[in-house]
Amino acid sequence: MEIIKDLKKRSSELTDLHHIMALLQWDQEVQIPTNAAQDRAGQLATLSTIIHRKEVSIELGDLLLEAEKQIAHLSETDRALIRVMRRSYDQSTKLPEQFVADFSRLTSQALNVWVEARKRSDFKMFSPLLEKIVSMCREQAEYLGYTNEPYDALLDLYEEGLTTTQVASLFEEIKDPLTEMVHRAKQMPQQEINISKDLERRRQTEFAEQALQKIGFDFTRGRQDVSAHPFTTTMGHNDRRVTNRYNPRSLEFIFSALHEGGHALYEQGISSDLNHTALDNGVSLGIHESQSRLWENIIGRSLPFWQNLYPNLKEHFPGLFDNLSIEEFVKGINVIKPGLIRVEADEVSYNLHVLIRFEIEKGLMEGSLPVKDLPVVWNQKYKEYLDVEVDSDANGVLQDIHWAHGSLGYFPTYTIGNMAAAQFWHKFTQLHQDYEAIIAGGTLEKIRTWLTENIYRHGSVYQPAELLQKVTGEGLNPQYFLDYLRQKFRLPDPMT
């Protein structure tokens, strides 16, 4: 038991240091003086080095080996702690230092070139670097190890246990139905919401705060601030912060608040028993995304939600929504409109953006798709799945930062999240058939309590697939997501 105590002490120290990192980064995104970026870069490097040395220490490796020998006698939580610390230890130690340094140098260079290439809309400029990145990602996979395909090793980095075969089969199930929905939607006239005058920033901030309060974000254990891109971060068990951004002619800030709020509710809901351990985090990107999407889309874009909140919105922005019925408003925030840009996509077509990236990453990793062919393949797929013509590399293959960042394997988690959200939600609605009344009632506590009890409080104790099984009684099943979309957008199932 001394071993577990020692492991926990190390986990606690590392948790503190990671939370300190999070504060340094949050401050950098939110409020750092313009000329202090280089100072901060140095501090991040210094702290990273200290953390890295602790994460790869031989003593930690020995402790983990000892602990694993005794695993049968340990509690579920202690076993989970060992699992998560082992994962992190392996991810840190399996990659040779030289490889990590080279990869870091490469992606840092690639990020700069990508910014410039996107500005000039010139994929050829970026392509040699992407080739190197793909080749290093293959190397990375070899170092990390995998059972079937190299790409599995990358997927597992973001979604523990996820495999290429599994993603391919999940995406296969949604590909045709979503493509058809998107194509059909293109034929139907849909009315977007037109904001006829600038929304005052202060009032946007206040309303975003109200929305966060409504879903149960605890402001005594978090904050809301402003940054160029909204994000959620954790700098303490009782310190989970979200950011937002405010465009004067857009309602996006509301859905950003609900999205980041969903991430934060997950983190705020983790049991205090897991404080100061590596388990005090959401378990994976996919499960995390399931919570942001659940609050943003499934609840936050529903009629009952706005039955409760629409009067507040009208009051908050006098005159702006006078001629818009609540039904028109809710339709307006649920327009399906396939476009070129993933981050601007609606709930349905979003997943086709992700699908395209998955197919391309898979091809790149297998070697069946040469980097130079990317723009052509990209544009073909956008035509085929989304029925849109890509006008430039900037609005096409160069739009996302992920590849420049070396993060192949990340994209699928977005859609995994959508699928899991629908599956969790289906379970909840089975147990609470009055779910619409619950949402319309305004106190969403019943929902939050259920999510906390079943998902949030466990932190990283259960692996993603295990958690899904435990809560819903089955593995990830994309039919719930399809059913949800069909019901919401009132399109009959083409198969029935």
Add this chain to the structure above:
Amino acid sequence: MEIIKDLKKRSSELTDLHHIMALLQWDQEVQIPTNAAQDRAGQLATLSTIIHRKEVSIELGDLLLEAEKQIAHLSETDRALIRVMRRSYDQSTKLPEQFVADFSRLTSQALNVWVEARKRSDFKMFSPLLEKIVSMCREQAEYLGYTNEPYDALLDLYEEGLTTTQVASLFEEIKDPLTEMVHRAKQMPQQEINISKDLERRRQTEFAEQALQKIGFDFTRGRQDVSAHPFTTTMGHNDRRVTNRYNPRSLEFIFSALHEGGHALYEQGISSDLNHTALDNGVSLGIHESQSRLWENIIGRSLPFWQNLYPNLKEHFPGLFDNLSIEEFVKGINVIKPGLIRVEADEVSYNLHVLIRFEIEKGLMEGSLPVKDLPVVWNQKYKEYLDVEVDSDANGVLQDIHWAHGSLGYFPTYTIGNMAAAQFWHKFTQLHQDYEAIIAGGTLEKIRTWLTENIYRHGSVYQPAELLQKVTGEGLNPQYFLDYLRQKFRLPDPMT
């Protein structure tokens, strides 16, 4: 030269870590969610431990010894770096770990008790802890070492090289003149400024920002935020932040802005050559305070300063100052009014508050003054020097946090700062006899440039006394401060 390179590398790492500490603390004072205090305490403890281990490492000690052997061959800056690192190394290593832990536990307990004792205005409650603190401060002095008296060791912690004899003699010179000024001021009718309606917080913040901009605070290399007590901190060579607080019926925020702005100008003015070294800080509390007081009082409460700024103030708070001439306004911000509370004191009587604390600390350290006698002695001295009756321990001997914090030896630096400010300023006015026109002109650049050239850019390269000598041609001489006060308050020198 390898040794210097290695020392610089260590200094750079430690500088980064101290800046990270500063961010953790700043965030805690400015914006941390209410329930996250304990998380932050843990992070501070974790990082402190890491820093402490690096600061007391045997390798660092060996390096310093090696470097000191070669000191004759080194540049002035490198010699200074060794001096500052040696000071910090000795301060960290001379105290046994057990002592540091015990002292930390004691002061942490004392802080809690002090808060409660002050609330109840009950010195007896606090007195046993203060006895222990005094006794541990004596021990601390023995560990640190001193030439003449134990109290010297404590003074040196805050003001390098300062001794008890020196403080006693400096204070002896100002004691009678200031006492007399204060007593005389009590007889004269003085008109304070009456704020007849609440000042809007947003407009206070804006005006404080204008005031900071006016004295040359660089907002691309710093920020202004809100905290319970105004302070200045550094989290990077290009990241020096000030805070302020806003009371709806007070102009204090303006002088807080100028005070903290003065501290920040010093730090922002340090040469970039000293970046990432232990020299990238103001050299001592006294010299630091000389800069905050110079900008706050000598410049910031002068008629020429307000000739420039008063129209802005009137415009910023319409109607509030319509019936107040600029002369009346400047008199109003310079009222001498002896009172019970140090932090609310005017420029003259402030130093008598400090003098009292010095006399008491000296007595405590020598053993000539038993802790139990403090309230009586305190109240006698307040009657004698300030001609005020202390109504309670809360408004008397319990008013300051310093002793609970274990910081004996700190108080004198406030008055050392006032003296040094006047001495520096005298030098400037000798060189620039048109100094009133310079201030009234509004661009204070000439002043800032001179201070930067002579004081700021050097960071901690010169010891406090050395710097004063270099800039003004003599050691600390309190006559400049007395002359400044006499001239300002137009009281004839009683000695002439």
